[in-house]
Amino acid sequence: MNRYWEIEDPEVIDTGVNILRLFPKAGKLQVSQPNWVDKDGTEKVGKTVTLDLQALYETIESDKPVEFGKVIETLFRLL
Numbered sequence: 001m002n003r004y005w006e007i008e009d010p011e012v013i014d015t016g017v018n019i020l021r022l023f024p025k026a027g028k029l030q031v032s033q034p035n036w037v038d039k040d041g042t043e044k045v046g047k048t049v050t051l052d053l054q055a056l057y058e059t060i061e062s063d064k065p066v067e068f069g070k071v072i073e074t075l076f077r078l079l
Helices: 053-061 068-077
Strands: 011-014 019-023 028-032 048-052
Touching: 048 053
Parallel strands: none
Antiparallel strands: 011 019, 019 028, 028 048
């Protein structure tokens, strides 16, 4: 199993609402809810989803009918 998050330091952007972590070598982008502190005082990472950027790129470049702009518009409408 590739544990890229243990061997690569990500570029991190904390918007205050989400935390974005880009792992350029692994080609992964993580989007997380803010970190939180458990009852023992340990900081934990918020719920996270990971995008495989290579797979996304290959889908966009393929003959599959994916309109990336519509995906982004849909995501922002949900906010």
